[in-house]
Amino acid sequence: MLENIATGFELFFTLGNLMAITAGVCLGVVVGAIPGLTATMAVALALPFTFNLDPVTGILLLVGVYKGGVFGGSITAILIRAPGTPAAACTILDGYPLAQKGQAGKALNMALYASCIADFLSNLSLIFFASLIAGLALAFGPPEYFWLICFSLTVVISISGSSLTKGLISGLLGLLTSTIGLDLVYGTQRFTFDNFNLMGGVSYIPLLIGLFALPEVIDFYVRKVAPVTVKTADKSRVTLEEFKRSLVSIIRGSFIGVIIGTIPGAGATAAAFLSYGEARRTSKSPETFGKGNIEGVAASEAGNNGVAGATLIPLLALGIPGDVVTAVILGAFMLQGLTPGPLMFQDNITIIYAIFIGIMLSSVVLLGSGKLAIRYFAKIADIPRHILLPVVLMFCVFGSYAVQSQMFDVGVMLAFGALGYVMMKIHMAAAPFLMGFILGPLFEDNLRRSFLISEDITIFFRSPICWIFIAITVLSLYVGVRRELRATRAKRDAIRAGGAR
């Protein structure tokens, strides 16, 4: 074992490997920060460069791009409300309000710290508990998955903003939108209006950009606000007190990320929202979430970066790619004549150790390159809005088009931008819409799969995992609804008291 680790070190410590991981992370951060170019696309684009590299170097390059990309997405989410990658959508909730208060630097730095810590913890779980946690990937059959999604849907309560009712309506609209396209089991067309472009469903990234980034732009022009004078360079930093306060959320978020990352198909976006929901639920001042609470930024970034290392768990331990990124990385392994899975731990253990060492180092590289990126990107916050917003608009169009090179997607972005603007005006939170849209297909697919596997309804209660998720779903609903109702009542009383006076 020690000998293997030593050989692993030898394999890893080459200039090429260090350069690959640094270049990968930097490239990832930049690509991730551009709306429409996701971490997944960045990894796929980097794949051909690995053909002629040696296995460890190639894999580390891809892993670096992926990790950089997941963090990079938060930069534009915080600065211009346009999530660079889908998983960063949750970071908008508190990151953008902070930026509006002139504390973009603080939000970005907290996002970076949370990302790096979560990434590091995720890597540790990959290295030390891979074989232990890998079993989770198989323990989640359709019924277990169904209950996990039910639980995730209860997060809608936490992200509904000022009104629970409006939040629920928003979530339902998201669920409804997610049914557009061909259904999974029979391939029946739903709400496609015979339009070819809708057969695969509404594209995710145009919807995301439209819903979040565009309403800000529209609002600026509709209200014809006078151009804001240039702010002084943002010097806000994360204080030690804030960091300590957020640490629990970061650690909890990291572990939520690890668990969600291990289960194939669930994804970083869901992990971010779950982590955010938990942070808000356990917070002493939940009402400050969504208005620029630094803990919200920490929780969501910890959630999505916690996924990054963990998605490699089913890949390396079982040979199962849990998402598109790991599928690309699997492809890269295979091109090198390596087959991830249990056998690789027997046959190529030194390569695995070398990759592990590189992955551990990637968290540190991320911290360094993230710091550098923040220094330059933060200047975006100082650009006057009448100059910035047209550029944002351009990126909205470009980002929507870039995904599939389809003008139709630009239309989708504009349509959801209009919807997002209306929702903004009537104070209906957009986050539940996104949650519904992401979780809808998972909810439906796993419900239907369960019924295909067994006609007996007891399949939904077949394992302890089912029962655990049923229990926490019920609990979460009860606690969440009760608290929201109390808050609403308190607000109403306050208004009434104010009116009486």
Next chain:
Amino acid sequence: MTLSRRTIIAAAGAVSMLALGTSAMAQDYPSKRITIIVPYSAGGATDILARQVADSLSQALDETVTVENRPGAGATLGTTQAAKARPDGYTLFMGQVSSHGIAPAVYKNLQYDPVADFAPIKLLMSIPNVMVVNKDSPYQSAAEFLAAAQSEGKTFGSSGVGSSIHLSGEMFKARTKADMTHVPFRGSGEAVPALLAGDVDVMFDNLPSAMPHIQSGALRALAVTTPERSDKLADVPTLDELDIPELDGFAARSWFGLLAPAGTDEAIVATLSDALDQVIVSDGFVKFADTRGAQIEGGSPEAFSDFIASELSSWKTVVDEAGVTVE
């Protein structure tokens, strides 16, 4: 004066270019970047193959070859765009069993004609599907499984409606009249864990995604779906060779080949075909195919044309028998 003279020269140049016409274009080919359209998102099997081909082809032609992903609508979106692309040899298409085999049989209102809209260049490689069960499954052979499926009913997983994995299962079901329920997932990455966990009973998975699990002993291979045995699984029988009359002649496989839009100059098709002959024997490609348990194919553009025709008709039969359609 100079201006008008320059205009005249330019105009004359343009006319002569037109006069030289397409043959001149074919002679200069390739003189700019070539794009291979992949109708799936980056990272899938087709995409990775296309990137490998693009890499080798750009060396063979000494010109940049890039991959463009046009996913959507079950791969029919990208295929339609390739069909409508300008037939100048600079837009190519990575065709596969779905776009030029299954989809035309499954989708009622397809926007492209797999035969009339394309000029086949070369069949690159094929991949067998393999009938696999969980290691804890009591069935040691396809015959045992079939007997059980006929008496008590079984489930089979797939990577989605209309995939070759799905339709291989449907082919098996239709021929043997076994009682089998299809359980679709979104991609093999989700379907294989369900098989490993025992949530579905069997899967006719693509060999590359099942191979690591067969090697590790987590899955047991009962049969391959191709007419010949696979080199990778020499001791696993084909469905065809089993002593089950209903399965005689059973042939289902995934394949990949490069096509151009119809109307592409024959000389250009020939240039590409020659270049691809080099590509498929290159070390990189051979290694690539080998790690995937894939069979390298090759052959002339005409042979590829005939192959597509036979694929279209055999999948049509399966789809009609199984009653699978997408409206």
